[in-house]
Amino acid sequence: MAALVVVGLLCTAALQLINFVRTAQFNEDIVNGTLVLLSQRLQQDPAALPDLARRLDAQLSISQLSDASKDHYEQLRLQRGRVVIKTSDDGRAAKVLRHMGDGKVLNVGLHTVTDVQAQASAYLLLEDWQRSGEPLAQFLSRMQPEFGFPLSVVAMEDLFLSDSDYARMQYGDVLVRIAIEGHQAEALVKIPGQPQALRLGPIKAFNPYSWQAILVVAVIGFMLLGLGVYWVVNSFEVRLRKLEQATSRLAQGHLNARVAVHGQDAVQRLGEAFNKMAEHIQRLISIQREMVRAVSHELRTPVARIRFGLQIIEDSVLDDAFVSKQLGGMDADIQELDELIDEILTYARLEEGGPLLDFQKANVADLALQVVEEARPPETIQVRYVGQAVEQALYAEVEPRYVHRAIQNLVGNALRYAQHRVNVSCTIGSDTCRVDVEDDGPGIPEQDWDKVFTAFARLDDSRTRSSGGYGLGLSIVRRIIYWHGGRAMVSRSDDLGGAKFSLIWPRRHHD
Template sequence: MSLNFFLKAYLRMAAITAAVLLICALLFNGINTVREQDWHEQVSAPVLRWLAMAPDPVHQYHWMVPMVDLRTAPPASFGLSPIVVERLGYGQVVAEPTDSGYGFYIRLADGDVLGMHLEHPHGDLARIISLLVRWHLDTSPGDQKEAVAALLAEALNLDIHLVQHVEELPDQQALERLEDTGLTVFQDGWNERALIRLSEGALVVVTLPQPFNPWGWPIVALLLVVVGGVLALALFLGLRFVESHLRKVESVVVRIARGEMGARVESENGTLVSRLGASFNSMAEHIQRLVQVQREMIHAVSHELRTPVARIRFGVQMIEPGSTREALDKQLAGIDGDIQELDELIDEILTYARLEQGGPVFSLKEGAVTDIVRQVVAEQRLIRKGVEIECCISERSERWSMADMEPRYIHRAIQNLVGNAARYASGRVLVSCHLDEDNCRIDVEDDGPGIPEQDWEKVFTAFARLDDSRTRTSGGYGLGLSIVRRILYWHGGQAFVCRSEALGGARFSLVWPRRKPVDSVL
């Protein structure tokens, strides 16, 4: 995995996470603002409606005035907005945030508005409810207390009952607070309750409204839906991005199948499929090159085979029944030479095809490069009698002569270069070794006409010859140097040509790593 792709993926995930958190925070705050407003109105509505039923609530509940600023006045006196006034006209209870808490309002029957102010809505409302229940129960006759408690419970939508069993009492700390103030609020499991002591000593338990919960199940469910939706959208876009690139690869495959061998995948660097695109393009280039080589080979083979076949046909036609033994032997020797030439051409073609279309299975092993060079030079001296072939190997090269190679193919590559140099040399060929700890280099130089610089790459092309001559004495099929380059390619090296400074002709060089990498697979 490339660092560029990792950083892009990381930044995208970070952006998605930030977007999810931002959306959730906005939804959480926005929805909870509405939910909290609704909770304030819902939880205060029973108390305000109970107070509004009194003929004169401010006078009747005078003890509540200093606690919550309970008062009645026309709507304009409270500075309410038209929307609030309209809602009050529909009989709704309205909660309005203020600088120091909330204001709660309800319209009375005479058109005035009853309002009160709570700094801490939940705690203050719990205290008001508890005091309201105690006040009504304290002012009710003893035989009507249960009926009043039931009426209050129904009107305030609360559970109010007299304590009948010890198990209903809270812990000792809450009882001590009850002893001091006559009222205590305690937690009973999930419920919040108030324990009230009446004037005659009876104890009453009131189940108070639950406080506002910003993490209620509706908001949690909504956030889960939002998170799931955003992640699903991100996954969809990511898969769509990958699919679009895969479709590009698919379209290129279809085009190549139709014969458009030049079609290539265009993909940006650092994407998930960039490596796939690069590998596919490399494969497509290899296939295109193989197809091109096949076409060139078929064309060149058909051309190369015509000459020896034509000579064989001509030689057969020249054989006449009346020919002398000497003429017959001469014709047969020529035919045998042409057959030998065909055999060599077929061997060259098969070797080149095997190297070009994937190469042989090389089993590299340690061997002495200098020994192979001496062997090739000795063999070529026997064949090329008119050419002086010299071998130059320094002591330093002898010290590093052991290298990883496939001896048969290295022998073939050096042999091709030396034979090619001897063919075009005026009289001298120099073969030298330059071996060190890292690389092996073999130079083959001649004193021939050399090769023009513009043709230095062309000479390694299959079936390429710089001259148009093709005779039995000149030899060559245009495959020798191509085979040399492919052998060096499969050794992890390179073959190249330049001008010889020492002899003035051409200098061919073979360079490859002296030791193969530990993890290399050939």
């Protein structure tokens, strides 16, 4: 509402300013014709100055351009043939200036504006026509551009004159008629020897609410409203963009992301709700993180005591083969439990917001080759590196420790299900890095490809708990590649027929 009031006030001010200019232009156009007639008469007969002043009921004088006005802008207007009207501070007198040529300026001082000036203009126009010797129509056509109102010839019988007005015009008087509603006026003088009259006008009153002025004000109003709407929308857009940035940061794991809240509008309420949600998420994740760490660390202590106790028992019952076998199985279970705790800690660290990754230039092909060389496969399975040569591979910006861990998890997963072969390949392009790990095992059904990277996921009998693993290895791989800005995929190997896991991420890291 306040904005509409401001726009209304500005439009009113614009209308006043436009009308101020239009009024000045209107007055200049009305008096210009009379000043042209005076200038022409004085150029022909300078001695006629007193008579013209008397007939016009005005003060007339001729001065140099530099003396008539000290204002440079007014001098330029006079030189271009424009009329300059200067009004006194009290508004009771006016001074009208027009350039006559040769550096001279006609000065007309007026104290009152009456029908005397209209009558003088009609007489001067009629006299100049008589002196010119031109046909009246040709004379009026030549003079029309100097006047701000029409000049025409009208038959006396078409004027609907009263007897007294008709008699006055027959005696040579100038008849000035003003419409009853006051919106226009005209001056009439009979053409000698003809049943016709010379009409000056009609001169229409100044209309402050003409369609041109209303159109300009409407355009200004729409522009102001448009600017106001743009300012409001842009303000909302900027604040929503900041909210979007905070949301993206929160999604990337920056749990301390917040938005500045100010104002009393819907965006402010949305920002407050976002900040409360972010605080709640941060608190829940903090609690979860502390719980996972506490439980994992607390489990390590009893696991270590159990392992120590098993070692003592093993040393005491070396002769009992059955007991030794059972103790060996228990030791393997404890080892598995220890590895599970380590996997849980790693997964929690990657899943609970952005980890602190130290990105540096590294040879990913060399990392993949290291994983292959470190692998300890069963005798029946062969692990080979079949990718791009290490010395030809481009360097990439990665966190070497985590990328090594991701490839290692994929190779370990492949070893659990492969029958004879596991192939590891690495390709470093100009923009992306790609690592593929393939095996000749039973593969993964296509309907399970979307959930294979889910934590603790269990698939069909071909990849059951008896094959080993905890359901976290591939989830860790997915999170590592996620923090590198890439994605992990699974498909079927065309070469070996089993599963094919692929990691793709940008070669250059972007914050």
